[in-house]
Amino acid sequence: MSDCKISNQLRRLRFEHGEMTQQELAEAIGVTRQTINAIELGKYSPSLEVAFKIVAVLGVAIDDAFRYEGKPPRRR
Amino acid sequence: MSFREKTAWISLVSLLLVFGIYFTAVALAMAGRLQYSQTFSWFLHLVLAFVVLQVVLRLIVAKHAPLDAKVPADERDKLIGLKADRVAGYILAVGVFVAIFTLHLGAGRGELAHAVLLAFAISQLARQAAVITLHRRDA
Numbered sequence: 001m002s003d004c005k006i007s008n009q010l011r012r013l014r015f016e017h018g019e020m021t022q023q024e025l026a027e028a029i030g031v032t033r034q035t036i037n038a039i040e041l042g043k044y045s046p047s048l049e050v051a052f053k054i055v056a057v058l059g060v061a062i063d064d065a066f067r068y069e070g071k072p073p074r075r076r
Numbered sequence: 077m078s079f080r081e082k083t084a085w086i087s088l089v090s091l092l093l094v095f096g097i098y099f100t101a102v103a104l105a106m107a108g109r110l111q112y113s114q115t116f117s118w119f120l121h122l123v124l125a126f127v128v129l130q131v132v133l134r135l136i137v138a139k140h141a142p143l144d145a146k147v148p149a150d151e152r153d154k155l156i157g158l159k160a161d162r163v164a165g166y167i168l169a170v171g172v173f174v175a176i177f178t179l180h181l182g183a184g185r186g187e188l189a190h191a192v193l194l195a196f197a198i199s200q201l202a203r204q205a206a207v208i209t210l211h212r213r214d215a
Contacts, residue, residue, distance in 0.1 A: 031150035034078045034211070038152060043213075047151050 005070035010040045013058045013065060020058075029053040079137065079144035080153050081211040086133040088204035094126045095197040102190050112186060156210040164203035171195020 014020045022036040029050060038044035039054075046054070055065050101118045104110040138145035149157070175191035183191070 030148075032078055032080075032144075032147055032153065035150050035152040044152055050151060 005068060006045045007042060007067050007069050008039060009065055010036070010054065010058075013060060017058050025054070025057060028057045078211060079141055079147070080149065080156075081208055082137045082141075083134060084204045084207040084211070086130065086137065088201065088208065090126055090129045090133070091197065091201050091204065093129070094122045095194075095201075098122050099190075099194065099197070106187075156207055159210060160203045160206035163206045164199040167202050168195055168199035171198060 010025075014022070014025060022040070023033045026033045026036045030053075031050060035044065035046075035050075039046050051062060051066055055062050058065065098115075098118060101110060101115050105112045105115050172192060172195055175188060175195055178191050179188055
């Protein structure tokens with residue numbers, strides 16, 4: 001779970017969204033506060049479903065919140 | 077500390093207590109200081125004690141953090157559970173093979189049963205320890 005290659009801007013976006021707390025975001029999307037914390041710290045990559053729920057609550061596009069930092073896959 | 081981590085601690089401590097007492101009784105029986113047939117009675121009482129301990133301690137934790145207790149397991153909790161199950165599965169498999177080898181060392185059916193139970197106990201302790209470790213490492 002800690003080999004996460006997806007960076008995120010959740011902490012900044014939460015504050016820009018009315019200083020929303022981790023607990024409020026967690027309750028809005030149906031996960032625990034610890035899961036939001038692990039995502040923010042880059043220790044856990046959320047599923048697509050949770051990622052889309054997060055950006056829906058924060059009112060931003062998916063690539064404003066999450067970015068893939070690994071090497072692009074090689075084309076065959 | 078999350079509700080899931082607290083319940084894992086409860087399970088870890090309960091398992092340590094119950095299996096610790098049980099295998100002490102088994103060791104006493106093997107040393108001839110307790111009748112072997114009595115260990116079965118100990119086993120039944122300790123299973124009951126384990127269930128009561130789990131229910132009471134979980135109710136106490138839930139009472140202190142009712143909101144956390146109501147939140148169902150999310151995808152990360154489930155992933156941690158699956159990883160911990162895998163750890164427990166490997167340990168149980170190795171433990172059962174080791175237990176079967178005790179037959180070749182002259183162990184009887186009783187000893188074999190206890191060796192399998194010991195493997196199960198260690199696998200469950202490892203499961204709870206893995207849940208706690210994964211919660212702490214990634215939180």
